[in-house]
Amino acid sequence: QVQLQESGPGLVNPSQTLSLTCTVSGGSISSNTYYWSWIRQPAGKGLEWIGRIYTSGRTNYSPSLNSRVTISVDTSKNQFSLKLTSVTAADTAVYYCARAQTPGKPFDSWGQGTLVTVSS
Amino acid sequence: DIQMTQSPSSLSASVGDSVTITCRASQSISRYLNWYQQKPGKAPNLLIYGASSLQSGVPSRFSGSGSGTDFTLTISSLQPEDFATYYCQQSDSVPLTFGPGTKVDIK
Numbered sequence: 303q304v305q306l307q308e309s310g311p312g313l314v315n316p317s318q319t320l321s322l323t324c325t326v327s328g329g330s331i332s333s334n335t336y337y338w339s340w341i342r343q344p345a346g347k348g349l350e351w352i353g354r355i356y357t358s359g360r361t362n363y364s365p366s367l368n369s370r371v372t373i374s375v376d377t378s379k380n381q382f383s384l385k386l387t388s389v390t391a392a393d394t395a396v397y398y399c400a401r402a403q404t405p406g407k408p409f410d411s412w413g414q415g416t417l418v419t420v421s422s
Numbered sequence: 423d424i425q426m427t428q429s430p431s432s433l434s435a436s437v438g439d440s441v442t443i444t445c446r447a448s449q450s451i452s453r454y455l456n457w458y459q460q461k462p463g464k465a466p467n468l469l470i471y472g473a474s475s476l477q478s479g480v481p482s483r484f485s486g487s488g489s490g491t492d493f494t495l496t497i498s499s500l501q502p503e504d505f506a507t508y509y510c511q512q513s514d515s516v517p518l519t520f521g522p523g524t525k526v527d528i529k
Contacts, residue, residue: 349466349509351518364517365423398465406513408456412465
C-alpha cells in the first residue's frame with residue numbers, strides 16, 4: 303500500500319518561495335504507470351490542482367499558477383517536490399500530494415496534507 | 423479550462439435517507455469523472471472513478487452515473503459516517519479541476 307507524506311516549512315514570508323516535498327513509501331516513484339500531483343485547499347474552501355509530474359520529468363501546471371510553479375522529482379529519494387515563488391497570503395492553504403495512475407485516472411492515494419501559512 | 427459545478431452546495435439529511443448530488447462539466451468529459459469524500463481535517467478519499475466504478479473498499483451504498491456533461495453521485499441509506507463534503511473532479515484534460523463541493527450534514 304503506497305503512502306505519501308508531505309513535508310516542509312509551515313510558515314513562509316510573503317514574496318518568498320514555498321517549498322514542499324512529498325515522500326513516497328511502499329512503492330517506487332519511478333513506475334511509468336503513475337504521475338504525481340500537488341493539490342491545495344485554502345481553509346474552508348475547495349480543492350485546486352496545482353500541477354503534476356511524470357517520472358520522465360514531463361510536467362503540466364495549472365495556467366493560473368504556471369508562472370510561479372515548479373514541480374520536480376528525485377527518483378533516488380523516492381520524492382517529488384513543489385516550489386511556488388512570490389507567495390502571498392492567497393497561497394495560504396493545506397497542500398496535498400497525490401498519485402494518479404496515468405492520465406484520465408483519479409487520484410487514488412493522497413498524503414495527509416500540510417498547512418502552509420504565508421505571513422510575516 | 424473545464425469548469426465543474428455541483429448542486430446542491432449543501433444539504434441536510436437523516437440517517438437512512440437516499441441522497442443524490444449532481445455534477446456538471448462545462449464541456450463533454452466522456453466518463454472521466456471522479457467523486458471524493460472529504461471529512462474535516464482529512465485528505466479527500468476516492469469513492470467513484472470513471473463516473474460509475476466503485477473504488478475498492480468503498481461501501482456499495484455509493485453509486486455514480488452519467489456521461490458527457492452531467493453526472494450524479496447517489497448515497498442510498500445514508501450512514502452516520504457519510505456526513506462529509508463531496509467533490510467531483512474531471513480527469514479528462516489539464517488543468518484538472520474539481521467541483522466546489524457539496525456538504526452533507528445531519529438534519
